[in-house]
Amino acid sequence: MIDIRVVRDDPQRVRASQRLRGEDESLVDVLLAADEARRLAVSRGGQLRAEQKIIGRSVATAAPDERPLLVSTAKALAETVKAAEVAENVAEYALRAAHLAIANLVEDGVPPGGEADFVTLETVGTVPSVEHPRDHTELGAALKAIDTARGAKVSGARFYFLTGIGAQLELALVNLAMAQAAETGFTPVIAPALVRPEVMEGTGFLGAHAAEVYRLADDDLYLVGTSEVALAGYHADEILEELPLRYAGFSSCFRREAGSYGKDTKGIIRVHWFDKVEMFSYVRADEAAEEHGRLLAWERGFLDKLELAYRVVDIAAGDLGTSAARKFDIEAWFPSQGTYRELTSTSNCTTFQARRLNIRTRGVAGNEPVATLNGTLCAIARTIACLLDHHQQPDGSVYVPSALRSWLGGRDLLSPA
């Protein structure tokens, strides 16, 4: 939810942002009209209620013989008030709908264009040269670490089992990520994976990408696609006294992957369920961009520990999520694919989520919404896929980066049994 005052004061800016995203600019005019209509409706309703209050008071204090007349007057007024209140509700609802239809304002400097128009900011590390690279599915099967066949048998396509060293790798990555997060000052959090509709809507996931989200209809709960959802809802309806607040949440993540038919059908790069350690920050609105830089740096620090070659990309406006003002992805090198693939993603949601979730802090001119930001520390399944692929050796074994060894019994090489 963007600041309605920005829309009133500078509709051109909002239109420009919508245009950059490839969204409908005329929604801005719909919103302005709805805002004006609501103001009129509320003001009329207020006036009528004020009259009604005065009459009500005179009824209370009137002499018995004067009552009937007063009551009949009040009755007539009550009809008018009721009608005005219906109009208010309609206007209120229309305003909210119009408001929710508008995505966050795109930050200055975001590249224009769509999915293919990202800008590479930096390329880091040395891309490994592997003669005849095997993909992570093959490597994972040989190591008895990843079992996608039985995943499909038990749960369907895009499900998997991590077994043996695969399961240990997950725990090692979680431990490493949580250790880094805690050292950096994040509060480690184990977050629920099921959330209420308000929270899901507040984080902006029920907008354009509602089809991505699993819903438990019998219980009216949603399965989160990222612990960002729970971590944003954590402080809903609160006034935060001390900022910044930083949380590192671990949870399972569920994605329907609707519309991704045919993409990454093999292996565990794109799955319906995976575990993830996510960083989430609450900061003052004017510090959001700086925090975004810090989140990106922490993501890079983690990938550096995994000794991966990667590039940092600035996502184009048309490919941003509803709530993001800017997004940086880090894509790591997959030798078997001969390309970089997304491993982490950090978004600056500015005050967009905080407005919807009513998360504020005390400012000089009263309470004001905070800014929220999120960034992947480690999406486990995809990271395991990358580690196997990236660190594979000619003999089919896999090199273990030193940062992970203490969590894996000191092993520096994973070899097929």
Place this chain on the structure above:
RNA sequence: GGAGGCUUCGCCUAGUCUGGUCUAUGGCGCCGCACUGCUAAUGCGGUUUGGGUUAACCGCCCAUCCCGGGUUCGAAUCCCGGAGCCUCCGCCA
């Protein structure tokens, strides 16, 4: 899953049975001022949140007693639905 209790403006609380100056009581905390020779006491005043009006301030107006409906001229108060918390029973890792 069953039974019962509870939810009031930061925290605690009065008010709900018996609808009407409730324009929500009091305490704590907090802020300001005054006074007292002293990081205290006392006194006075202020202190929910959101929106509107304003260049801004002051002020004024509207809404807000968990949420949503309903009854009524009028709802914190009565009725229905929902959420949350608590207690007990059942079940359960």
